[in-house]
Ligand code: Y12
């Protein structure tokens with residue numbers, strides 16, 4: 001089932017998500033719906049809060065070298081924790097909850113993340129490149145943060161003015 005995406009400035013996006021305690025069918029159905037939604041909306045990453053569920057759940061599905069977004073490359077990430085951050089990198093980000101706006105954001109270059117898969121199996125991964133950026137972006141959602149909060153004061157002011165205009169125009 002394709003779910004509705006919560007769009008900025010909905011206050012729900014500021015919620016702090018809580019840990020998943022049961023790795024059951026309800027979780028599996030939510031993960032399946034999140035995947036269907038992300039693909040339908042042409043996204044590469046989605047956090048549960050973006051579909052109105054304040055749980056520590058996110059998915060990431062980057063395209064491979066052939067520019068194909070294969071389901072076998074899908075990461076389903078439950079209750080993630082970053083245990084190591086190193087370096088810095090600037091990347092132009094976008095978000096399904098802030099559709100049509102893209103800007104440069106500085107984040108750590110390499111991270112180590114610990115999380116659980118849909119069956120409750122613990123996974124530890126060292127990430128770099130776009131996967132590291134996407135994981136940090138999605139984990140920010142779990143803490144109630146959006147990439148636009150990382151913009152400079154002036155850029156944020158310009159964004160807010162343009163966003164209000166866009167919402168007023170019903171776009
Ligand atoms: C690098 C930077 C950010 C991420 C987080 C995941 N972001 C997305 O998946 C963004 C998707 C997105 C898709 C859009 O739709 C189309 O391009 C058709 C879009 O544009 C509109 O909605 C108009 C904006 C964002 C991961 C890695």
Ligand code: CO
Pocket residue numbers: 094095096097137138141
């Ligand atoms: Co986002």
